[in-house]
Amino acid sequence: AQSVTQPDIHITVSEGASLELRCNYSYGATPYLFWYVQSPGQGLQLLLKYFSGDTLVQGIKGFEAEFKRSQSSFNLRKPSVHWSDAAEYFCAVGALKGRGSTLGRLYFGRGTQLTVWP
Amino acid sequence: EAGVTQSPTHLIKTRGQQATLRCSPISGHTSVYWYQQALGLGLQFLLWYDEGEERNRGNFPPRFSGRQFPNYSSELNVNALELEDSALYLCASSFYQSIQGNYGYTFGSGTRLTVV
Numbered sequence: 001a002q003s004v005t006q007p008d009i010h011i012t013v014s015e016g017a018s019l020e021l022r023c024n025y026s027y028g029a030t031p032y033l034f035w036y037v038q039s040p041g042q043g044l045q046l047l048l049k050y051f052s053g054d055t056l057v058q059g060i061k062g063f064e065a066e067f068k069r070s071q072s073s074f075n076l077r078k079p080s081v082h083w084s085d086a087a088e089y090f091c092a093v094g095a096l097k098g099r100g101s102t103l104g105r106l107y108f109g110r111g112t113q114l115t116v117w118p
Numbered sequence: 119e120a121g122v123t124q125s126p127t128h129l130i131k132t133r134g135q136q137a138t139l140r141c142s143p144i145s146g147h148t149s150v151y152w153y154q155q156a157l158g159l160g161l162q163f164l165l166w167y168d169e170g171e172e173r174n175r176g177n178f179p180p181r182f183s184g185r186q187f188p189n190y191s192s193e194l195n196v197n198a199l200e201l202e203d204s205a206l207y208l209c210a211s212s213f214y215q216s217i218q219g220n221y222g223y224t225f226g227s228g229t230r231l232t233v234v
Contacts, residue, residue: 032221034223036225041206041230042209042228043122043124043208043225043226043227043228044195044208044225044227045225046222046223046224049219049221049222049223050218051219090161094223096214097173097174098168098173098214101214101216102149102168102212102214103149103150103212103214103221104164104166104173104174105151105166105174105176105221106151106163106210106223107163108160108161109160110160111161112158
C-alpha cells in the first residue's frame with residue numbers, strides 16, 4: 001500500500017540553526033516525490049521535487065532534499081533557518097498513471113509543523 | 119504564468135445546502151485534482167479528472183461529485199452539506215512531458231468552506 005510517513009509532528013528550531021525534516025515513503029511504482037510548504041490558511045507551495053537523476057535536489061528558499069532509495073527516504077534540509085520558514089511542511093509521493101502520460105493522485109504525509117524561535 | 123485559480127476564496131453554507139467550488143488549472147495542464155484538508159485530518163484525496171474524465175476517486179460519499187469542462191477547468195459539488203464538510207478544499211493541476219522528463223503538480227490557494 002502507498003503511504004508517506006513524516007515521523008515528526010512538530011519541530012522547533014532557533015533561527016540560524018540547521019533543519020532536517022524526515023520523510024519515509026512506501027510505494028509500489030517508481031515514485032515521484034515532492035515537498036510542499038503551507039502557511040496558515042494558504043495553499044501548498046512546491047519547494048522541490050524528485051523523480052530521477054542526482055539524488056540531492058535543490059529547491060526554492062534554500063531548501064534541499066536527498067533521495068535515498070535503500071531507505072525509502074526523502075528528507076528535507078536547510079542549513080540555516082529563517083523566521084519566515086515557520087510553516088507546515090508536507091512530503092508527498094505519486095506516480096505516472098494510464099499510459100504513463102500523466103501523474104495520478106498524490107499521497108501525503110500528515111505534515112510537520114515548524115516553529116522558529118528568534 | 120498564472121497559477122491554479124480557485125473560487126470563491128471563502129464560502130459559508132447552511133447544513134443541508136449544496137456548495138459549488140471552482141478551479142481553473144494552469145494553462146496547458148489537463149489534469150485537475152481535488153483534496154480536502156479538514157482540521158486534524160490532513161490532506162485527503164477527493165477526485166482526479168483528466169481530459170474530461172473522472173480517473174480516480176477517494177473514499178468520500180457520492181454527495182461529493184464534480185466534473186471537468188472542455189477548457190479543463192473543474193467544479194466540485196458537495197450536496198447535503200454536513201458540519202464535518204467544513205474544510206479547506208484544495209485544487210491542483212499537473213502536466214507531464216515524457217520526452218523532456220519535465221513535470222509539475224501545482225496547488226491553488228484553496229476554498230475555505232464553512233458549514234453552519
